[in-house]
Amino acid sequence: MVQTHELSRLAVYAPAGTLQAQAVQLALRLGLPMITKPAENTFLLRMTPQRLELVQTGPGAPGPVYVDFVAGAMGHRRRFGGGRGQLVAKAVGIKKGFIPSVIDATAGLGRDAFVLAQLGCRVHMLERSPVVAELLRDGMQRAARDVEVAETVARLSLAVGEAGDYLRNLDVSQVPDVVYVDPMHPARGKAAAVKKEMRLFRQLVGADEDAAELLQAALAVAGKRVVVKRPRKAQAIAGPAPNLVFEGKSTRFDVYLKH
Ligand SMILES: C[S@@+](CC[C@H](N)C(=O)[O-])C[C@H]1O[C@@H](n2cnc3c(N)ncnc32)[C@H](O)[C@@H]1O
Structure with a gap:
Protein backbone atom coordinates (compact mmCIF):
# COMPACT_ATOMS: atom_id res chain seq x y z
CA MET A 1 0.00 0.00 0.00
CA VAL A 2 1.33 3.43 -0.92
CA GLN A 3 1.58 5.77 2.05
CA THR A 4 0.36 9.32 1.74
CA HIS A 5 3.16 11.88 1.72
CA GLU A 6 1.98 14.19 4.49
CA LEU A 7 4.37 17.12 4.76
CA SER A 8 7.33 16.40 7.00
CA ARG A 9 7.42 19.80 8.68
CA LEU A 10 3.71 20.11 9.33
CA ALA A 11 2.53 21.53 12.66
CA VAL A 12 -0.77 22.71 14.09
CA TYR A 13 -1.07 26.42 14.86
CA ALA A 14 -3.78 28.58 16.34
CA PRO A 15 -3.42 32.21 17.34
CA ALA A 16 -3.52 32.66 21.11
CA GLY A 17 -7.09 32.65 22.41
CA THR A 18 -10.17 30.54 22.39
CA LEU A 19 -9.09 28.14 19.62
CA GLN A 20 -6.10 26.79 21.53
CA ALA A 21 -7.98 23.94 23.19
CA GLN A 22 -9.46 22.78 19.88
CA ALA A 23 -6.04 23.03 18.23
CA VAL A 24 -4.50 20.83 20.93
CA GLN A 25 -7.19 18.21 20.28
CA LEU A 26 -6.48 18.37 16.56
CA ALA A 27 -2.71 18.02 17.09
CA LEU A 28 -3.27 14.99 19.32
CA ARG A 29 -5.66 13.40 16.81
CA LEU A 30 -3.17 13.79 13.99
CA GLY A 31 -0.03 13.12 16.05
CA LEU A 32 1.39 16.49 14.97
CA PRO A 33 3.37 19.02 17.00
CA MET A 34 1.65 22.19 18.03
CA ILE A 35 3.49 25.50 17.69
CA THR A 36 2.77 28.97 18.98
CA LYS A 37 5.20 30.99 16.83
CA PRO A 38 5.38 29.89 13.20
CA ALA A 39 8.80 30.16 11.56
CA GLU A 40 9.32 30.92 7.86
CA ASN A 41 8.94 28.19 5.30
CA THR A 42 7.04 25.76 7.45
CA PHE A 43 3.76 24.07 6.73
CA LEU A 44 0.93 24.75 9.11
CA LEU A 45 -2.48 23.39 9.73
CA ARG A 46 -3.81 26.73 10.90
CA MET A 47 -6.99 27.05 12.89
CA THR A 48 -8.64 30.44 12.51
CA PRO A 49 -12.07 31.63 13.67
CA GLN A 50 -13.25 31.23 10.04
CA ARG A 51 -11.82 27.86 9.08
CA LEU A 52 -9.09 25.24 9.20
CA GLU A 53 -6.48 25.74 6.48
CA LEU A 54 -3.24 24.30 5.22
CA VAL A 55 -0.64 27.03 4.71
CA GLN A 56 2.98 27.42 3.87
CA THR A 57 4.67 30.37 5.56
CA GLY A 58 7.18 32.75 4.00
CA PRO A 59 7.42 35.10 1.02
CA GLY A 60 6.04 33.78 -2.28
CA ALA A 61 4.18 30.95 -0.55
CA PRO A 62 0.90 29.81 -2.11
CA GLY A 63 -2.41 30.89 -0.66
CA PRO A 64 -4.11 28.68 1.94
CA VAL A 65 -5.76 25.40 1.01
CA TYR A 66 -9.15 24.84 2.64
CA VAL A 67 -12.59 23.50 1.91
CA ASP A 68 -15.33 25.96 1.08
CA PHE A 69 -18.63 24.61 -0.19
CA VAL A 70 -20.47 27.89 0.31
CA ALA A 71 -18.55 30.73 -1.38
CA GLY A 72 -15.72 31.00 -3.92
CA ALA A 73 -15.53 28.63 -6.88
CA MET A 74 -18.04 26.17 -5.38
CA GLY A 75 -20.56 28.95 -4.74
CA HIS A 76 -20.18 30.10 -8.33
CA ARG A 77 -20.59 26.58 -9.69
CA ARG A 78 -23.66 26.08 -7.51
CA ARG A 79 -25.32 29.07 -9.13
CA PHE A 80 -24.10 28.75 -12.70
CA GLY A 81 -22.79 25.18 -12.99
CA GLY A 82 -25.40 23.77 -15.36
CA GLY A 83 -27.14 21.17 -13.17
CA ARG A 84 -27.82 17.85 -14.86
CA GLY A 85 -26.29 19.10 -18.10
CA GLN A 86 -22.86 18.80 -16.52
CA LEU A 87 -20.58 16.12 -17.90
CA VAL A 88 -20.11 14.56 -14.47
CA ALA A 89 -23.89 14.06 -14.19
CA LYS A 90 -23.89 12.13 -17.46
CA ALA A 91 -20.80 10.19 -16.46
CA VAL A 92 -22.34 8.86 -13.24
CA GLY A 93 -25.55 8.01 -15.14
CA ILE A 94 -28.04 10.48 -13.63
CA LYS A 95 -31.24 10.46 -15.64
CA LYS A 96 -34.92 11.13 -15.17
CA GLY A 97 -36.11 8.97 -12.30
CA PHE A 98 -32.65 7.67 -11.42
CA ILE A 99 -30.11 9.21 -9.09
CA PRO A 100 -27.27 6.85 -8.25
CA SER A 101 -25.70 6.35 -4.84
CA VAL A 102 -21.98 7.05 -4.99
CA ILE A 103 -18.80 6.14 -3.14
CA ASP A 104 -16.19 8.79 -3.88
CA ALA A 105 -13.03 6.76 -3.33
CA THR A 106 -10.71 9.78 -3.61
CA ALA A 107 -12.53 12.57 -1.78
CA GLY A 108 -9.73 15.19 -1.67
CA LEU A 109 -11.25 18.60 -1.00
CA GLY A 110 -14.71 17.21 -1.72
CA ARG A 111 -15.55 19.38 -4.73
CA ASP A 112 -16.71 16.57 -7.00
CA ALA A 113 -18.58 14.89 -4.15
CA PHE A 114 -20.36 18.15 -3.37
CA VAL A 115 -21.37 18.64 -7.02
CA LEU A 116 -22.79 15.11 -7.08
CA ALA A 117 -24.62 15.70 -3.79
CA GLN A 118 -26.10 18.85 -5.28
CA LEU A 119 -27.42 16.75 -8.13
CA GLY A 120 -29.18 14.63 -5.51
CA CYS A 121 -26.71 11.75 -5.05
CA ARG A 122 -25.90 10.37 -1.62
CA VAL A 123 -22.11 10.36 -1.58
CA HIS A 124 -19.93 8.48 0.86
CA MET A 125 -16.45 9.99 0.65
CA LEU A 126 -13.23 8.10 1.39
CA GLU A 127 -9.97 9.91 2.03
CA ARG A 128 -6.70 8.34 3.15
CA SER A 129 -4.87 11.50 4.16
CA PRO A 130 -5.91 12.28 7.75
CA VAL A 131 -4.94 15.93 7.20
CA VAL A 132 -7.07 16.29 4.08
CA ALA A 133 -9.92 14.54 5.91
CA GLU A 134 -9.69 17.16 8.70
CA LEU A 135 -9.92 19.97 6.13
CA GLU A 162 -7.52 3.50 2.33
CA ALA A 163 -10.33 3.19 -0.21
CA GLY A 164 -9.10 -0.13 -1.62
CA ASP A 165 -9.38 -1.76 1.82
CA TYR A 166 -12.76 -0.17 2.44
CA LEU A 167 -14.15 -1.39 -0.89
CA ARG A 168 -12.80 -4.91 -0.45
CA ASN A 169 -14.53 -5.18 2.93
CA LEU A 170 -17.83 -3.68 1.86
CA ASP A 171 -21.00 -5.38 3.04
CA VAL A 172 -23.47 -6.33 0.25
CA SER A 173 -26.02 -3.95 1.75
CA GLN A 174 -23.59 -1.03 1.27
CA VAL A 175 -22.82 -1.58 -2.41
CA PRO A 176 -23.13 1.78 -4.23
CA ASP A 177 -24.40 2.21 -7.78
CA VAL A 178 -21.26 4.14 -8.68
CA VAL A 179 -17.68 4.23 -7.47
CA TYR A 180 -16.07 7.53 -8.43
CA VAL A 181 -12.28 7.75 -8.68
CA ASP A 182 -10.21 10.90 -9.21
CA PRO A 183 -6.59 10.07 -8.40
CA MET A 184 -4.01 12.82 -8.16
CA HIS A 185 -2.86 13.35 -11.72
CA PRO A 186 0.73 12.79 -12.74
CA ALA A 187 2.76 16.03 -12.48
CA ARG A 188 2.52 17.98 -15.69
CA GLY A 189 5.06 20.17 -17.50
CA LYS A 190 5.80 23.59 -16.12
CA ALA A 191 3.69 25.17 -18.87
CA ALA A 192 0.62 23.83 -17.15
CA ALA A 193 -0.89 26.54 -15.03
CA VAL A 194 -1.33 24.40 -11.95
CA LYS A 195 -2.46 26.77 -9.25
CA LYS A 196 0.12 27.24 -6.53
CA GLU A 197 -2.41 26.08 -3.94
CA MET A 198 -2.84 22.83 -5.83
CA ARG A 199 0.92 22.32 -5.80
CA LEU A 200 0.80 22.61 -2.03
CA PHE A 201 -2.02 20.03 -1.94
CA ARG A 202 0.01 17.74 -4.19
CA GLN A 203 2.98 18.05 -1.84
CA LEU A 204 0.71 16.88 0.94
CA VAL A 205 -0.83 13.81 -0.70
CA GLY A 206 1.75 12.88 -3.37
CA ALA A 207 0.93 11.28 -6.73
CA ASP A 208 -1.60 8.47 -6.45
CA GLU A 209 0.55 5.85 -8.11
CA ASP A 210 -1.62 2.98 -6.93
CA ALA A 211 -4.63 4.14 -8.98
CA ALA A 212 -4.72 0.91 -11.03
CA GLU A 213 -5.21 -1.16 -7.85
CA LEU A 214 -7.97 1.17 -6.74
CA LEU A 215 -9.69 0.82 -10.12
CA GLN A 216 -9.62 -2.98 -9.73
CA ALA A 217 -11.17 -2.78 -6.26
CA ALA A 218 -13.79 -0.34 -7.54
CA LEU A 219 -14.70 -2.55 -10.50
CA ALA A 220 -15.14 -5.51 -8.18
CA VAL A 221 -17.81 -3.81 -6.05
CA ALA A 222 -19.62 -1.08 -8.03
CA GLY A 223 -23.26 -1.94 -8.65
CA LYS A 224 -23.58 -0.22 -12.02
CA ARG A 225 -20.43 1.65 -13.02
CA VAL A 226 -17.05 3.06 -12.11
CA VAL A 227 -16.27 6.61 -13.18
CA VAL A 228 -12.66 7.77 -13.40
CA LYS A 229 -11.81 11.45 -13.80
CA ARG A 230 -8.66 12.18 -15.82
CA PRO A 231 -6.99 15.17 -17.44
CA ARG A 232 -8.38 15.27 -20.99
CA LYS A 233 -5.22 14.08 -22.68
CA ALA A 234 -3.96 11.65 -20.04
CA GLN A 235 -3.84 7.91 -20.62
CA ALA A 236 -6.59 5.83 -19.08
CA ILE A 237 -5.64 4.09 -15.84
CA ALA A 238 -4.01 0.72 -16.52
CA GLY A 239 -6.65 -2.01 -16.69
CA PRO A 240 -9.65 -2.74 -18.89
CA ALA A 241 -10.61 -0.15 -21.51
CA PRO A 242 -13.45 2.18 -20.53
CA ASN A 243 -16.84 1.52 -22.15
CA LEU A 244 -17.76 5.20 -22.44
CA VAL A 245 -15.73 8.38 -22.51
CA PHE A 246 -17.08 11.86 -21.81
CA GLU A 247 -14.65 14.55 -22.84
CA GLY A 248 -14.73 18.14 -21.61
CA LYS A 249 -12.41 21.10 -22.14
CA SER A 250 -9.69 19.99 -19.76
CA THR A 251 -11.18 16.94 -18.08
CA ARG A 252 -12.33 13.52 -19.25
CA PHE A 253 -14.51 10.93 -17.56
CA ASP A 254 -13.74 7.27 -18.33
CA VAL A 255 -16.78 5.13 -17.56
CA TYR A 256 -16.58 1.38 -16.89
CA LEU A 257 -20.00 -0.29 -17.05
CA LYS A 258 -20.76 -3.34 -14.95
CA HIS A 259 -23.45 -4.88 -17.13
C1 LIG B 1 -7.06 14.60 -7.01
S1 LIG B 1 -7.56 14.49 -5.35
C2 LIG B 1 -9.32 14.36 -5.48
C3 LIG B 1 -9.99 15.68 -5.68
C4 LIG B 1 -11.49 15.59 -5.51
N1 LIG B 1 -12.13 14.82 -6.56
C5 LIG B 1 -12.13 16.95 -5.42
O1 LIG B 1 -13.06 17.22 -6.19
O2 LIG B 1 -11.72 17.75 -4.55
C6 LIG B 1 -7.17 12.85 -4.88
C7 LIG B 1 -7.42 12.56 -3.40
O3 LIG B 1 -7.69 11.19 -3.25
C8 LIG B 1 -6.98 10.67 -2.15
N2 LIG B 1 -6.72 9.26 -2.48
C9 LIG B 1 -6.03 8.78 -3.53
N3 LIG B 1 -6.01 7.44 -3.54
C10 LIG B 1 -6.74 7.06 -2.46
C11 LIG B 1 -7.08 5.79 -1.92
N4 LIG B 1 -6.66 4.66 -2.50
N5 LIG B 1 -7.83 5.77 -0.80
C12 LIG B 1 -8.25 6.91 -0.21
N6 LIG B 1 -7.94 8.14 -0.67
C13 LIG B 1 -7.19 8.21 -1.78
C14 LIG B 1 -5.73 11.52 -2.07
O4 LIG B 1 -5.20 11.52 -0.75
C15 LIG B 1 -6.25 12.89 -2.48
O5 LIG B 1 -6.70 13.62 -1.39
Whole structure:
Protein backbone atom coordinates (compact mmCIF):
# COMPACT_ATOMS: atom_id res chain seq x y z
CA MET A 1 0.00 0.00 0.00
CA VAL A 2 1.33 3.43 -0.92
CA GLN A 3 1.58 5.77 2.05
CA THR A 4 0.36 9.32 1.74
CA HIS A 5 3.16 11.88 1.72
CA GLU A 6 1.98 14.19 4.49
CA LEU A 7 4.37 17.12 4.76
CA SER A 8 7.33 16.40 7.00
CA ARG A 9 7.42 19.80 8.68
CA LEU A 10 3.71 20.11 9.33
CA ALA A 11 2.53 21.53 12.66
CA VAL A 12 -0.77 22.71 14.09
CA TYR A 13 -1.07 26.42 14.86
CA ALA A 14 -3.78 28.58 16.34
CA PRO A 15 -3.42 32.21 17.34
CA ALA A 16 -3.52 32.66 21.11
CA GLY A 17 -7.09 32.65 22.41
CA THR A 18 -10.17 30.54 22.39
CA LEU A 19 -9.09 28.14 19.62
CA GLN A 20 -6.10 26.79 21.53
CA ALA A 21 -7.98 23.94 23.19
CA GLN A 22 -9.46 22.78 19.88
CA ALA A 23 -6.04 23.03 18.23
CA VAL A 24 -4.50 20.83 20.93
CA GLN A 25 -7.19 18.21 20.28
CA LEU A 26 -6.48 18.37 16.56
CA ALA A 27 -2.71 18.02 17.09
CA LEU A 28 -3.27 14.99 19.32
CA ARG A 29 -5.66 13.40 16.81
CA LEU A 30 -3.17 13.79 13.99
CA GLY A 31 -0.03 13.12 16.05
CA LEU A 32 1.39 16.49 14.97
CA PRO A 33 3.37 19.02 17.00
CA MET A 34 1.65 22.19 18.03
CA ILE A 35 3.49 25.50 17.69
CA THR A 36 2.77 28.97 18.98
CA LYS A 37 5.20 30.99 16.83
CA PRO A 38 5.38 29.89 13.20
CA ALA A 39 8.80 30.16 11.56
CA GLU A 40 9.32 30.92 7.86
CA ASN A 41 8.94 28.19 5.30
CA THR A 42 7.04 25.76 7.45
CA PHE A 43 3.76 24.07 6.73
CA LEU A 44 0.93 24.75 9.11
CA LEU A 45 -2.48 23.39 9.73
CA ARG A 46 -3.81 26.73 10.90
CA MET A 47 -6.99 27.05 12.89
CA THR A 48 -8.64 30.44 12.51
CA PRO A 49 -12.07 31.63 13.67
CA GLN A 50 -13.25 31.23 10.04
CA ARG A 51 -11.82 27.86 9.08
CA LEU A 52 -9.09 25.24 9.20
CA GLU A 53 -6.48 25.74 6.48
CA LEU A 54 -3.24 24.30 5.22
CA VAL A 55 -0.64 27.03 4.71
CA GLN A 56 2.98 27.42 3.87
CA THR A 57 4.67 30.37 5.56
CA GLY A 58 7.18 32.75 4.00
CA PRO A 59 7.42 35.10 1.02
CA GLY A 60 6.04 33.78 -2.28
CA ALA A 61 4.18 30.95 -0.55
CA PRO A 62 0.90 29.81 -2.11
CA GLY A 63 -2.41 30.89 -0.66
CA PRO A 64 -4.11 28.68 1.94
CA VAL A 65 -5.76 25.40 1.01
CA TYR A 66 -9.15 24.84 2.64
CA VAL A 67 -12.59 23.50 1.91
CA ASP A 68 -15.33 25.96 1.08
CA PHE A 69 -18.63 24.61 -0.19
CA VAL A 70 -20.47 27.89 0.31
CA ALA A 71 -18.55 30.73 -1.38
CA GLY A 72 -15.72 31.00 -3.92
CA ALA A 73 -15.53 28.63 -6.88
CA MET A 74 -18.04 26.17 -5.38
CA GLY A 75 -20.56 28.95 -4.74
CA HIS A 76 -20.18 30.10 -8.33
CA ARG A 77 -20.59 26.58 -9.69
CA ARG A 78 -23.66 26.08 -7.51
CA ARG A 79 -25.32 29.07 -9.13
CA PHE A 80 -24.10 28.75 -12.70
CA GLY A 81 -22.79 25.18 -12.99
CA GLY A 82 -25.40 23.77 -15.36
CA GLY A 83 -27.14 21.17 -13.17
CA ARG A 84 -27.82 17.85 -14.86
CA GLY A 85 -26.29 19.10 -18.10
CA GLN A 86 -22.86 18.80 -16.52
CA LEU A 87 -20.58 16.12 -17.90
CA VAL A 88 -20.11 14.56 -14.47
CA ALA A 89 -23.89 14.06 -14.19
CA LYS A 90 -23.89 12.13 -17.46
CA ALA A 91 -20.80 10.19 -16.46
CA VAL A 92 -22.34 8.86 -13.24
CA GLY A 93 -25.55 8.01 -15.14
CA ILE A 94 -28.04 10.48 -13.63
CA LYS A 95 -31.24 10.46 -15.64
CA LYS A 96 -34.92 11.13 -15.17
CA GLY A 97 -36.11 8.97 -12.30
CA PHE A 98 -32.65 7.67 -11.42
CA ILE A 99 -30.11 9.21 -9.09
CA PRO A 100 -27.27 6.85 -8.25
CA SER A 101 -25.70 6.35 -4.84
CA VAL A 102 -21.98 7.05 -4.99
CA ILE A 103 -18.80 6.14 -3.14
CA ASP A 104 -16.19 8.79 -3.88
CA ALA A 105 -13.03 6.76 -3.33
CA THR A 106 -10.71 9.78 -3.61
CA ALA A 107 -12.53 12.57 -1.78
CA GLY A 108 -9.73 15.19 -1.67
CA LEU A 109 -11.25 18.60 -1.00
CA GLY A 110 -14.71 17.21 -1.72
CA ARG A 111 -15.55 19.38 -4.73
CA ASP A 112 -16.71 16.57 -7.00
CA ALA A 113 -18.58 14.89 -4.15
CA PHE A 114 -20.36 18.15 -3.37
CA VAL A 115 -21.37 18.64 -7.02
CA LEU A 116 -22.79 15.11 -7.08
CA ALA A 117 -24.62 15.70 -3.79
CA GLN A 118 -26.10 18.85 -5.28
CA LEU A 119 -27.42 16.75 -8.13
CA GLY A 120 -29.18 14.63 -5.51
CA CYS A 121 -26.71 11.75 -5.05
CA ARG A 122 -25.90 10.37 -1.62
CA VAL A 123 -22.11 10.36 -1.58
CA HIS A 124 -19.93 8.48 0.86
CA MET A 125 -16.45 9.99 0.65
CA LEU A 126 -13.23 8.10 1.39
CA GLU A 127 -9.97 9.91 2.03
CA ARG A 128 -6.70 8.34 3.15
CA SER A 129 -4.87 11.50 4.16
CA PRO A 130 -5.91 12.28 7.75
CA VAL A 131 -4.94 15.93 7.20
CA VAL A 132 -7.07 16.29 4.08
CA ALA A 133 -9.92 14.54 5.91
CA GLU A 134 -9.69 17.16 8.70
CA LEU A 135 -9.92 19.97 6.13
CA LEU A 136 -12.92 18.24 4.62
CA ARG A 137 -14.62 17.69 7.96
CA ASP A 138 -14.13 21.35 8.82
CA GLY A 139 -15.66 22.44 5.49
CA MET A 140 -18.62 20.11 5.98
CA GLN A 141 -19.27 21.42 9.49
CA ARG A 142 -19.27 25.03 8.34
CA ALA A 143 -21.44 24.27 5.32
CA ALA A 144 -23.93 22.39 7.50
CA ARG A 145 -24.66 25.71 9.25
CA ASP A 146 -25.43 27.52 5.97
CA VAL A 147 -29.09 27.51 4.94
CA GLU A 148 -28.28 27.39 1.22
CA VAL A 149 -26.13 24.27 1.30
CA ALA A 150 -27.08 22.42 4.50
CA GLU A 151 -29.44 20.08 2.66
CA THR A 152 -26.73 19.16 0.16
CA VAL A 153 -24.13 18.57 2.87
CA ALA A 154 -26.56 16.23 4.63
CA ARG A 155 -26.17 13.88 1.64
CA LEU A 156 -22.41 13.66 2.25
CA SER A 157 -20.61 11.34 4.66
CA LEU A 158 -16.91 10.76 5.21
CA ALA A 159 -14.62 7.93 6.28
CA VAL A 160 -10.86 8.23 6.71
CA GLY A 161 -8.78 5.40 5.33
CA GLU A 162 -7.52 3.50 2.33
CA ALA A 163 -10.33 3.19 -0.21
CA GLY A 164 -9.10 -0.13 -1.62
CA ASP A 165 -9.38 -1.76 1.82
CA TYR A 166 -12.76 -0.17 2.44
CA LEU A 167 -14.15 -1.39 -0.89
CA ARG A 168 -12.80 -4.91 -0.45
CA ASN A 169 -14.53 -5.18 2.93
CA LEU A 170 -17.83 -3.68 1.86
CA ASP A 171 -21.00 -5.38 3.04
CA VAL A 172 -23.47 -6.33 0.25
CA SER A 173 -26.02 -3.95 1.75
CA GLN A 174 -23.59 -1.03 1.27
CA VAL A 175 -22.82 -1.58 -2.41
CA PRO A 176 -23.13 1.78 -4.23
CA ASP A 177 -24.40 2.21 -7.78
CA VAL A 178 -21.26 4.14 -8.68
CA VAL A 179 -17.68 4.23 -7.47
CA TYR A 180 -16.07 7.53 -8.43
CA VAL A 181 -12.28 7.75 -8.68
CA ASP A 182 -10.21 10.90 -9.21
CA PRO A 183 -6.59 10.07 -8.40
CA MET A 184 -4.01 12.82 -8.16
CA HIS A 185 -2.86 13.35 -11.72
CA PRO A 186 0.73 12.79 -12.74
CA ALA A 187 2.76 16.03 -12.48
CA ARG A 188 2.52 17.98 -15.69
CA GLY A 189 5.06 20.17 -17.50
CA LYS A 190 5.80 23.59 -16.12
CA ALA A 191 3.69 25.17 -18.87
CA ALA A 192 0.62 23.83 -17.15
CA ALA A 193 -0.89 26.54 -15.03
CA VAL A 194 -1.33 24.40 -11.95
CA LYS A 195 -2.46 26.77 -9.25
CA LYS A 196 0.12 27.24 -6.53
CA GLU A 197 -2.41 26.08 -3.94
CA MET A 198 -2.84 22.83 -5.83
CA ARG A 199 0.92 22.32 -5.80
CA LEU A 200 0.80 22.61 -2.03
CA PHE A 201 -2.02 20.03 -1.94
CA ARG A 202 0.01 17.74 -4.19
CA GLN A 203 2.98 18.05 -1.84
CA LEU A 204 0.71 16.88 0.94
CA VAL A 205 -0.83 13.81 -0.70
CA GLY A 206 1.75 12.88 -3.37
CA ALA A 207 0.93 11.28 -6.73
CA ASP A 208 -1.60 8.47 -6.45
CA GLU A 209 0.55 5.85 -8.11
CA ASP A 210 -1.62 2.98 -6.93
CA ALA A 211 -4.63 4.14 -8.98
CA ALA A 212 -4.72 0.91 -11.03
CA GLU A 213 -5.21 -1.16 -7.85
CA LEU A 214 -7.97 1.17 -6.74
CA LEU A 215 -9.69 0.82 -10.12
CA GLN A 216 -9.62 -2.98 -9.73
CA ALA A 217 -11.17 -2.78 -6.26
CA ALA A 218 -13.79 -0.34 -7.54
CA LEU A 219 -14.70 -2.55 -10.50
CA ALA A 220 -15.14 -5.51 -8.18
CA VAL A 221 -17.81 -3.81 -6.05
CA ALA A 222 -19.62 -1.08 -8.03
CA GLY A 223 -23.26 -1.94 -8.65
CA LYS A 224 -23.58 -0.22 -12.02
CA ARG A 225 -20.43 1.65 -13.02
CA VAL A 226 -17.05 3.06 -12.11
CA VAL A 227 -16.27 6.61 -13.18
CA VAL A 228 -12.66 7.77 -13.40
CA LYS A 229 -11.81 11.45 -13.80
CA ARG A 230 -8.66 12.18 -15.82
CA PRO A 231 -6.99 15.17 -17.44
CA ARG A 232 -8.38 15.27 -20.99
CA LYS A 233 -5.22 14.08 -22.68
CA ALA A 234 -3.96 11.65 -20.04
CA GLN A 235 -3.84 7.91 -20.62
CA ALA A 236 -6.59 5.83 -19.08
CA ILE A 237 -5.64 4.09 -15.84
CA ALA A 238 -4.01 0.72 -16.52
CA GLY A 239 -6.65 -2.01 -16.69
CA PRO A 240 -9.65 -2.74 -18.89
CA ALA A 241 -10.61 -0.15 -21.51
CA PRO A 242 -13.45 2.18 -20.53
CA ASN A 243 -16.84 1.52 -22.15
CA LEU A 244 -17.76 5.20 -22.44
CA VAL A 245 -15.73 8.38 -22.51
CA PHE A 246 -17.08 11.86 -21.81
CA GLU A 247 -14.65 14.55 -22.84
CA GLY A 248 -14.73 18.14 -21.61
CA LYS A 249 -12.41 21.10 -22.14
CA SER A 250 -9.69 19.99 -19.76
CA THR A 251 -11.18 16.94 -18.08
CA ARG A 252 -12.33 13.52 -19.25
CA PHE A 253 -14.51 10.93 -17.56
CA ASP A 254 -13.74 7.27 -18.33
CA VAL A 255 -16.78 5.13 -17.56
CA TYR A 256 -16.58 1.38 -16.89
CA LEU A 257 -20.00 -0.29 -17.05
CA LYS A 258 -20.76 -3.34 -14.95
CA HIS A 259 -23.45 -4.88 -17.13
C1 LIG B 1 -7.06 14.60 -7.01
S1 LIG B 1 -7.56 14.49 -5.35
C2 LIG B 1 -9.32 14.36 -5.48
C3 LIG B 1 -9.99 15.68 -5.68
C4 LIG B 1 -11.49 15.59 -5.51
N1 LIG B 1 -12.13 14.82 -6.56
C5 LIG B 1 -12.13 16.95 -5.42
O1 LIG B 1 -13.06 17.22 -6.19
O2 LIG B 1 -11.72 17.75 -4.55
C6 LIG B 1 -7.17 12.85 -4.88
C7 LIG B 1 -7.42 12.56 -3.40
O3 LIG B 1 -7.69 11.19 -3.25
C8 LIG B 1 -6.98 10.67 -2.15
N2 LIG B 1 -6.72 9.26 -2.48
C9 LIG B 1 -6.03 8.78 -3.53
N3 LIG B 1 -6.01 7.44 -3.54
C10 LIG B 1 -6.74 7.06 -2.46
C11 LIG B 1 -7.08 5.79 -1.92
N4 LIG B 1 -6.66 4.66 -2.50
N5 LIG B 1 -7.83 5.77 -0.80
C12 LIG B 1 -8.25 6.91 -0.21
N6 LIG B 1 -7.94 8.14 -0.67
C13 LIG B 1 -7.19 8.21 -1.78
C14 LIG B 1 -5.73 11.52 -2.07
O4 LIG B 1 -5.20 11.52 -0.75
C15 LIG B 1 -6.25 12.89 -2.48
O5 LIG B 1 -6.70 13.62 -1.39
